[in-house]
Amino acid sequence: MKHLQHFFDPKAVAIIGASATYGKPGYMIVENLIKWGYKGKIYPINPSNGEILGLKVYENLKSIPEDVELVASLAPAKDTVKLIRDASEKGVRGIVIVSGGFSEAGGAGWSIEKEVVDTAYKNGIRIIGPNAIGPINTSNDFVLSFYPVESLKKGRVAFIAQSGQFVAPVMEFIFSFLNVGISKSFDLGNKCDIDDADVLQYLENDPDTKVVALHCEGIKEGRRFLKACKSISRKKPLIVFKTGNTPIGAKAAISHSGAISGDAFIAGAALKQAGAIRANGLDEFLDLIKTFDYLPFPKGKNVGIVTYSGGVGVIAADACEECGLSVAKYSDRTISKIKSVLPKKASISNPLDFFAVAPPKDIDSFYQTAILALGEDMNIDSIALCMMLPEKGVWTPDPYIILNAAKNISKPVVVWLVGYWESMRDIWKVLEDGGIPVYLSPARAVKAISAL
Amino acid sequence: MKHLQHFFDPKAVAIIGASATYGKPGYMIVENLIKWGYKGKIYPINPSNGEILGLKVYENLKSIPEDVELVASLAPAKDTVKLIRDASEKGVRGIVIVSGGFSEAGGAGWSIEKEVVDTAYKNGIRIIGPNAIGPINTSNDFVLSFYPVESLKKGRVAFIAQSGQFVAPVMEFIFSFLNVGISKSFDLGNKCDIDDADVLQYLENDPDTKVVALHCEGIKEGRRFLKACKSISRKKPLIVFKTGNTPIGAKAAISHSGAISGDAFIAGAALKQAGAIRANGLDEFLDLIKTFDYLPFPKGKNVGIVTYSGGVGVIAADACEECGLSVAKYSDRTISKIKSVLPKKASISNPLDFFAVAPPKDIDSFYQTAILALGEDMNIDSIALCMMLPEKGVWTPDPYIILNAAKNISKPVVVWLVGYWESMRDIWKVLEDGGIPVYLSPARAVKAISAL
Structure with missing residues (x-):
């Protein structure tokens, strides 16, 4: 499938229907290519000549003095067969046909598309599209999209x-x-x-x-x-x-x-x-x-659920059952470890609702202890954490402590956040930057594990 | 159900287990009541006496000089029967039992809960809970929650x-x-x-x-x-x-x-x-x-879908069918109105994908025209709009124009947004403040209509 490489890493690209008018697709493509620092040559093509963003505009493919590997076309459907012939003469290897008016438009569009395909086939040119936007390749910052990529x-x-x-x-x-x-x-x-x-x-x-x-x-x-x-x-x-x-x-x-x-x-x-x-x-x-x-793949189906809310524990347990996962028993060792960071009267089961009436003595050491304990528990294959995030900082765990604990175990850890939106966004970012995925509901977090 | 009124609009409330320590539930309840401007009397109760947030702390219910209508209790489960007897003497009408340790804890908890209920029943006191947090009533800013409400x-x-x-x-x-x-x-x-x-x-x-x-x-x-x-x-x-x-x-x-x-x-x-x-x-x-x-209730099942993306149109059409809604035909009058604001070659069908290759001449007048036309179209009962929002302002419609158009019709209008998150949040807020609900996927937006 070497031909696809022409679409992702071309040495030179021509844009048929390039435009000098901001907001037009033919402008946005050129802008994206320049802005993202495409290393190859960019040739805007438009019969009106002139300049686009400091680049010389060519009248047609023929008038370009050097080789062109890829073409993005905004030309009308009816002009595309001729374009492919021209491209073939120029040694072009691939065309992204951005324009519509082909099979999706019905009627004559079907026969135009067929002729385009036949012509391209005969001339050894491969096509993405029609009715497509161009590829993005992040490894070389090649952005052929007419959508404004920021x-x-x-x-x-x-x-x-x-x-x-x-x-x-x-x-x-x-x-x-x-x-x-x-x-x-x-x-x-x-x-x-x-x-x-x-x-x-x-x-x-x-x-x-x-x-x-x-x-x-x-x-x-x-x-x-x-x-x-x-x-x-x-x-x-x-x-x-x-x-x-x-x-x-x-x-x-x-x-x-x-x-x-x-x-x-x-x-x-x-x-x-x-x-x-x-x-x-x-x-x-x-x-x-x-x-x-x-996430890494879990070894089995047993989920350990840690939540501040019994209600959320029920939702997560329902979700496990519905997805074919199990809510396993914690080992005695796990229970005794977790007991050490909770008020005496707390009863430990899975789902673990740590916030009965009194919050834990120290919410950070609670999360840390629970994650590490479940990480060592042979009865547990993956961990779903639910966190509530009030606008006021009280009871909000330090996400870095959670990240560090999760790094010390080799099981998938997923998180569901709920609460004040700005607090959520902040902690969300820290967790995901650190490799723990965050979901918008307890059921979605559990479903994530079941998909693995 | 007049007794529930005691829980939402009491003249005086006592908090058993009030605390002077920031972060403890017994502190947060008092703070919420004061902060939100509760108009009745607040009596923190704790054997240690002293002051909480400038309020005198009473040793017990009896020591309060005036009437108390409602009690929120953080007392241990085992002390609750006695509390109810005391409350009855004080003329209390309702108790929110915040504490756990009752039926949810199993074992002895079941019998404690039963005794609590029997005692309350005999004494004419109604209970919310146990294992509950208190009510919020926005009409009088009465906030009994121990969760920090900001x-x-x-x-x-x-x-x-x-x-x-x-x-x-x-x-x-x-x-x-x-x-x-x-x-x-x-x-x-x-x-x-x-x-x-x-x-x-x-x-x-x-x-x-x-x-x-x-x-x-x-x-x-x-x-x-x-x-x-x-x-x-x-x-x-x-x-x-x-x-x-x-x-x-x-x-x-x-x-x-x-x-x-x-x-x-x-x-x-x-x-x-x-x-x-x-x-x-x-x-x-x-x-x-x-x-x-x-949303108002639609008159029938026919949805008009307006989208910038054919792909999203397909998803929305799928969702209609799956929810028992119909993707109806636009009337000729609607089609000719919409044609007037789109490039000549655009084909108009439902779903209406207005962004084929070229964006519309003026995206605002497009949305305005489309909404008003569908509003008058007898074939259409509700409208699903899909909008894409790039980080860069190009092609982003003015949400106020959409709001104004929607105000001139009497059909439900729902919106799905996708794109750059900050742009989405801004426009989301404008639309919802104006009464148009926003959803996070095209299928959810369509499902919303079907639920009505």
Whole structure:
């Protein structure tokens, strides 16, 4: 899958339909490339010539004096066949077709798309799209997106979607809210050429990628796709968010990306068999990405729950049962360790509700002792901590003490936070920067463990 | 249910086990009462005498020179029977038993709790708890909680939980994150006397309460409870988050609040029949509270979806179908109105993906036109808007224009936001302050409509 490398690390890129007007996609792409410090050559192309952000604008591909490896095209659909011929003459290896007006538009769009594919095939050019935005590669700061990218967080998750307007803002949400780092992100749009199977084959051997997150509306060659899923999921977690599952959603998918969704039930069963982890909904998709990025695999199904609230303990215990996990008994040794940092009358069971009437003598030493004790307890395979965070600092644990304790054990630790939002955000950031994933409800935190 | 009034608007309250030590529950209760400007008399009680926050501390109830209507007790369980006898002599009408060590602790706790109930019954005193924190009433700023309450938002939602350590931080989350206003909030703990049915009867006629949100682990008198549900849900939406649904969760519930959860399936069916709206999980519970607080009822099931992303349109369409809603056709009149603010080539269907390649000429006039057109379209009963919010202002709509347009129509409008977190928070606040609820995923936004 060497051809995908042209899309992620080209030596020179041309933007067909580049614009000097701020806010237009043809401007934003050029701006992103420059701003992020792309090391290759950038050639804006527009018949009107002139300059864009200090770069000379070329009239067409031919007029560029040097080689061009990749093209991003905002040209009208009808001009794309000719563009591919020109690109071939120029030695271009890949095109990201950003424009719409192809199969997703129906009617003549279908035949235009077919001609584009045929022409590209004959000329040895590979296509991402149409109806796509370009790739982001954090390892070399290559940002071809027309969406205004202001932050990047380098990491180990590859994020692939069928929709540019989906992947771009979700990516921004991930960078600003989720503390998940990305290796590569891009969308495949109508998938007239490069499709999910190609991408999976490429990512299987991408050393920068540890987890693969895939949003797709339709699968064109099911067998090939499932084979690729099976192959990659032996090496890396593959999380799939398949949409267009209902008749009306499928209809919307056709007019969005020309995708044929297929039967949702069959797709689900096949994905499972191929080793993919299926996400139900966007929240779960994002939770799963974080889970697999952050956590080691637990040795078994026994969860130790530590909470300040009996009510939350019940919710977490329900969630364990619903997810096929067990709420195990703490060992006597664990109980006696924890007893040493709680008021005498506290009764210790799992879930451990440490805040009966009186708060513990010292909340930090309580959390530290509990985490270390559960870390050594052979009855426990993973730990779910629930914390309440008042606006006022009273009873708020020091997150660094929790981090340090968690570093000394080798079991997955997840956290649920609730309380005053600003306190939550602060502690959330400290915990996730330190490697403990945070979720927005006790059930979601427990579900994270069960997904591993 | 006049007795509940003693818990929400007492003329004088005594705190048994008040403390002068910052951070102790017995200190925090007194602090909350003073800080929030409780208009009645506050009597801290502790054998050590002295002063707490400038208030004289009394040795016991008897030594208070005036009448006491309500008592909050942090006394050990074993001293509670005597306390009730003393309270009766003093003319006290209600006790909030904050302490644990009763039925939730098992063993001797069960018999102590029984004796407490018998004694109170004989002496005409009603009990909230044990193992509860006190009520908050926003209409008179009466805050009996030992949880440090820093913000209150007056509103129309009554929030009742079975767990104080659940209700308190969740309430703080609601105040700081969710933009939902509360009329009353409290927890019922072990429910040895006052239970859910009492509360529902009281809230049915509470003029400050429009929506009732109930978290419960167990129901003691099922028939009475369901009768109360039936009665109130004819007048006000009743949202129920029932936990302790699995065997292991139910076990945790017993040791948390002594609750017997009963069969989850039967409970679910019965609740539905009684007109309650059942929440699955905390996220959904909070979403539903907001939904019923904010939105008018739609006339029918037809949703108009407006999105910047085809991919999100597919997710929203899937969600409609899954929730029993319809993605209807826009009328010709609607289509021609919307066409006027989009590039010529844009194809208009529902979901309406307005951001194909080129953004609309003017994103504000697009949203305004679309909302007003859908507002007049007889084919559409409610509107789901999806907005992407980059860190950079480009393509971000003016939320005030959306608010103004929504004010001119009488259909429910829900919004899903995604993108850069800080931009989201800003616009989120503007929209919710103006009455449009915001959700964290397209599916949750659509589900909100379906719940109405």
